[in-house]
Amino acid sequence: MRISLFITCYNDTLFPDTGKSVVHLLERLGHQVEFPLDQTCCGQMHYNTGYQTEAMPLMQRFVEIFKDAEVVCIPSSSCVAMIRDHYPKMAEATGNPELIKAVDKLLPRVYELTELLVNKLGLEDVNAYYPHRVTYHASCHSLRSLHLNDLPLRLLRNVRGIDLVELQGIDQCCGFGGTFAVKNGDVSAAMLSDKLRCIENTRAEVCTAVDNSCLMHIFGGLHRQRTGVKTVHLAEILASTEDEISQ
Amino acid sequence: MMIRVGEAAEAPSFQKAAFTLLDDTQLRKNVRHATDVITGKRAIVVKEQQDWQQLRSTASAIKQHTLAHLDEYLLQFEAACTAAGGRVHWASDADDANRIIVDLVKQYGGKEVIKVKTMTSDEIGLNKAFEANGIHPHETDLADMIVQLGHDKPSHIVAPALHKNRQQVREIFMREMGLSELTDEPQDLTNAARTYLRDKFLKVKIGFSGANYLLADTGGVCVVESEGNGRMCLTLPDVLITLAGIEKVIPAFRDLEVFLQLLPRSATGERMNPYNSLWTGVHKGDGPQHFHVVLLDNGRTRILADPEARQTLHCIRCGACLNTCPVYRQTGGHAYGSIYSGPIGAIVTPQLFDMQHSQSLPYASSLCGACYEVCPVKINIPEVLIHLRGRIVREQQSGANLEAIGMKAMARIFSSGRRLEAAQRLGQFGQWPFVSEGWVKHLPGMLGNWTAVRDLRPMPKQSFRSWWREREKASAKTHSKELSS
Numbered sequence: 081m082r083i084s085l086f087i088t089c090y091n092d093t094l095f096p097d098t099g100k101s102v103v104h105l106l107e108r109l110g111h112q113v114e115f116p117l118d119q120t121c122c123g124q125m126h127y128n129t130g131y132q133t134e135a136m137p138l139m140q141r142f143v144e145i146f147k148d149a150e151v152v153c154i155p156s157s158s159c160v161a162m163i164r165d166h167y168p169k170m171a172e173a174t175g176n177p178e179l180i181k182a183v184d185k186l187l188p189r190v191y192e193l194t195e196l197l198v199n200k201l202g203l204e205d206v207n208a209y210y211p212h213r214v215t216y217h218a219s220c221h222s223l224r225s226l227h228l229n230d231l232p233l234r235l236l237r238n239v240r241g242i243d244l245v246e247l248q249g250i251d252q253c254c255g256f257g258g259t260f261a262v263k264n265g266d267v268s269a270a271m272l273s274d275k276l277r278c279i280e281n282t283r284a285e286v287c288t289a290v291d292n293s294c295l296m297h298i299f300g301g302l303h304r305q306r307t308g309v310k311t312v313h314l315a316e317i318l319a320s321t322e323d324e325i326s327q
Numbered sequence: 328m329m330i331r332v333g334e335a336a337e338a339p340s341f342q343k344a345a346f347t348l349l350d351d352t353q354l355r356k357n358v359r360h361a362t363d364v365i366t367g368k369r370a371i372v373v374k375e376q377q378d379w380q381q382l383r384s385t386a387s388a389i390k391q392h393t394l395a396h397l398d399e400y401l402l403q404f405e406a407a408c409t410a411a412g413g414r415v416h417w418a419s420d421a422d423d424a425n426r427i428i429v430d431l432v433k434q435y436g437g438k439e440v441i442k443v444k445t446m447t448s449d450e451i452g453l454n455k456a457f458e459a460n461g462i463h464p465h466e467t468d469l470a471d472m473i474v475q476l477g478h479d480k481p482s483h484i485v486a487p488a489l490h491k492n493r494q495q496v497r498e499i500f501m502r503e504m505g506l507s508e509l510t511d512e513p514q515d516l517t518n519a520a521r522t523y524l525r526d527k528f529l530k531v532k533i534g535f536s537g538a539n540y541l542l543a544d545t546g547g548v549c550v551v552e553s554e555g556n557g558r559m560c561l562t563l564p565d566v567l568i569t570l571a572g573i574e575k576v577i578p579a580f581r582d583l584e585v586f587l588q589l590l591p592r593s594a595t596g597e598r599m600n601p602y603n604s605l606w607t608g609v610h611k612g613d614g615p616q617h618f619h620v621v622l623l624d625n626g627r628t629r630i631l632a633d634p635e636a637r638q639t640l641h642c643i644r645c646g647a648c649l650n651t652c653p654v655y656r657q658t659g660g661h662a663y664g665s666i667y668s669g670p671i672g673a674i675v676t677p678q679l680f681d682m683q684h685s686q687s688l689p690y691a692s693s694l695c696g697a698c699y700e701v702c703p704v705k706i707n708i709p710e711v712l713i714h715l716r717g718r719i720v721r722e723q724q725s726g727a728n729l730e731a732i733g734m735k736a737m738a739r740i741f742s743s744g745r746r747l748e749a750a751q752r753l754g755q756f757g758q759w760p761f762v763s764e765g766w767v768k769h770l771p772g773m774l775g776n777w778t779a780v781r782d783l784r785p786m787p788k789q790s791f792r793s794w795w796r797e798r799e800k801a802s803a804k805t806h807s808k809e810l811s812s
Contacts, residue, residue, distance in 0.1 A: 092792055093790055093791075094787070095791075096789060118743070120746075126737070128716070129716060130721075131717075133721075134734060220694070220697075221696070223696075252653055255693060256693065257694055261776070261777060263776075264341070264342055265776030265777070266342070267345050267657050268776075296783075299782075300781025303781075
């Protein structure tokens with residue numbers, strides 16, 4: 081299958097290893113990955129903070145760049161949620177019938193990574209090897225917008241060598257919330273503190289999720305407190321094999 | 328028109344209030360415990376209701392339909408209520424409503440009023456208006472009574488005294504009721520409240536209530552509660568005055584079938600409210616002989632006029648969104664500076680009240696979506712929060728504002744792949760003043776809120792797109808070598 085990768089702006093800039101892992105994983109599974117270099121950002125940060133006018137052209141860019149893609153793979157549930165939950169009404173607001181139609185036709189071909197693997201490609205075992213104690217945090221958008229349910233856990237359970245431990249309060253927000261973390265820094269810190277306690281209680285070496293935004297927040301706290309616990313995007317775990325283990 | 332929501336005008340911003348409240352160990356323990364108990368009970372009784380999602384959709388549809396025909400249903404209610412012996416008054420704002428209610432109490436020669444189940448009266452500041460006119464209001468709902476006797480403010484829509492535990496309630500009762508002995512056993516506390524309230528129920532001749540539902544077809548009013556104190560207020564006095572927001576009307580008696588299943592399960596985790604009181608007008612020799620309904624706008628028609636925020640008026644005040652909200656669960660209700668707290672408060676207050684004073688509220692959410700998931704009438708609270716943020720940004724844009732400048736700059740960077748790549752390179756070199764020993768530990772300005780408790784990895788030396796480009800080049804080279812050999 082020809083898979084177009086929308087890496088997302090912060091993965092591109094801050095977490096290139098996640099992107100590389102997605103490429104390695106999909107190629108290992110026998111698919112052809114393409115990365116349109118014109119892509120930038122889905123507009124989520126602008127839209128959610130109240131800058132909806134600024135988000136409009138970003139929506140139009142995304143649709144223009146990916147409208148002919150066979151499938152679009154996005155390793156971030158919050159960006160997929162932005163596209164699925166808000167693009168239709170944003171397009172509607174432009175009153176442009178071609179754009180409305182293009183969004184409508186594109187949306188069913190947009191997949192979050194685990195949706196692509198399990199729902200589209202029918203895979204739950206991707207031959208990964210990751211000999212570590214891992215706990216999984218269900219990010220808010222993956223849970224309440226995409227309704228991924230146990231898709232990520234089904235993939236993780238099939239990883240060889242993994243010691244997967246359940247996270248208490250798995251569905252509780254980590255307190256990131258985009259600009260919320262700086263606009264309401266104190267409440268965000270209180271929420272993060274609850275999340276860190278639950279993670280430490282699992283005695284996991286690694287906390288994983290399908291969103292690097294949440295993981296960046298969680299790791300920020302884990303590192304500040306010198307817990308020694310790492311965060312790793314799910315794609316990096318799935319890309320690991322016995323020959324090549326993601327660090 | 329002067330719209331007022333309690334004392335929201337004087338309230339500090341959410342951030343400021345939250346900063347202080349996060350230090351209140353007792354409050355956080357009480358709020359955590361209470362919300363854990365209620366969410367646990369709710370989860371059980373919602374799970375056993377097989378058609379829960381269908382009920383939610385039906386309730387949402389009934390509310391949408393009612394709001395689309397609100398004028399007709401309100402007039403229908405007025406006609407039916409009047410025909411049954413009630414009197415309907417229309418109040419455009421808080422001052423209007425207070426004046427109508429105070430005049431009614433004076434007209435019946437009352438000096439005291441027994442009150443139950445009425446957040447709307449807190450919205451308009453009725454108790455203050457009563458006291459200014461020499462009328463003494465007695466709150467009779469147990470939690471409201473605790474708040475009133477404790478000279479406190481409500482912190483939850485359904486359980487206004489949720490921030491108090493029984494040791495604290497014991498202290499308040501002993502002090503305010505002049506008791507020398509009292510344990511903190513629930514039964515003892517309830518007995519003390521009962522003795523105190525029975526006296527008021529038998530003595531005071533004017534009752535005052537809120538309303539959960541106004542029934543347009545019969546002109547009836549419905550109040551649900553757990554204690555029976557409401558039933559006392561609604562049946563014992565000679566005069567009953569009910570205050571209700573205009574969004575409380577539903578088309579017909581049979582619609583209660585939907586709401587009376589959704590509300591108790593969402594609010595308190597009960598299958599049914601212990602007391603469901605329904606009355607229509609006046610009945611000779613039975614219950615209050617004078618019945619007045621005050622219908623309140625106070626900004627509601629303004630919300631109705633905004634198609635994107637209209638769903639706010641679906642709210643049936645169950646409080647499920649508060650109990651599940653990770654922000655509310657940290658701060659409790661006082662941080663919201665309004666009688667309406669939690670996620671629903673964060674959208675109701677700034678819409679009812681002048682945006683200037685409550686513009687921190689739409690940002691008091693991580694947009695985690697838990698509120699929408701539990702809402703029995705399907706209010707997409709995150710969507711409305713985002714809509715209100717947009718309104719705030721549009722109103723602010725006249726002034727120079729660091730955030731707006733940053734957001735516009737980012738929008739320009741994102742306007743092409745090349746610009747993004749240039750910005751990435753600039754960031755990789757430009758970040759060095761903030762990087763020490765391989766980590767970002769201090770950031771300036773508002774971003775400092777991040778580094779206050781979190782580290783940040785610096786930007787890696789190579790972005791994904793740059794890696795991709797190199798890889799493509801390398802593979803093109805190999806490919807052309809293969810072709811030429």
